[in-house]
Amino acid sequence: MKNILFVVGSLRQGSFNHQLAEKAEKALEGKASVTYLNWKDVPVFSQDLEANAPASVQTAREAVLAADAIWIFSPVYNFAIPGSVKNLLDWLSRALDLSDTTGASALQDKIVTISSVANGGHEPLFAAYNALLPFIRTQAVGDFTGISVNPEAWGTGELVVAEDKLAAVAAQADALLEATK
Template sequence: MSKKILFIVGSLRKGSFNHQMAQVAEKALAGKAEVSYLDYSQVPLMNQDFELPTPAAVAKARDAVLAADAIWIFSPVYNWSIPGVVKNLLDWLSRALDLSDTTSASALHEKFVTVSSVANGTSPDEVFKEYSRLLPFIRMQVVEPFTGAPVNPEAWGTGELVLSEEKTAALATQAEALLAAIQ
């Protein structure tokens, strides 16, 4: 039975550099795991007033997470932190499935997770620190190493991310670590 890894790309921009990095990681997982990408573009802003009934886009995202063996987040760095769209998604997904017991399991509960980041001119270390604090708090099992890469300067004109051989190899190592965790 093939393992299922759900990719969450932290930029909703079409052709984003983090989506391009995810495609490189997907190649590293070819033949080893089934990869799918979460479309969470319709998830509303978190608001407990609208929690019940569960918004359709939230229910769809929860179902995708519950069906996955692991999550791989590809995150840009927004002002040295987690992009708001990803934080909002994680806020929804970290809510208890049974709201009558808010300490009960969420869709993310004990789910394996790893993070990679393409960052513009800055190190992704700051966003990795944010994820390293947040993910265990929402009861996820963090799998390291994380992989960070810079945007190659010409990408701003061409729209094409070019990863070094070193970064491509780091993504392959990260993929193997995630696969080992879910075995």
């Protein structure tokens, strides 16, 4: 069974992107194992820290290396990739062997897909990821899925996803699995 690593870009308890990840996990049920990356302690990237990467970075790298594919659930911050998610990707894209800075990273050749829950800005977000992912030597697969927050969720805290969007997430899951063969 393939191991899919979920990276939820919002660290907020009960975030809408985490709720979407749970729905995606159901789409993968019986087809792949899913793990969630705990990256809340990854520090701001600094070359001063790189030679002796903190334990939180090492743990994140190990999880990425063990994964067959990565699914990022990203909010939209100012029509862009959240700085915290970009910081994580910066750490993960650095060479594992610092004697060869052009060498392989934990992300090397990883299959990646993106979903996003936000009230807008999905297209600029997806364009930013489409520019970044090949640069950090990953392979983007599937149609990225953008979902708007249902208005009542701001009061209830519960994300409701329309059936057509759930079907898009299921298709995205299938594309991710197909790419790992």
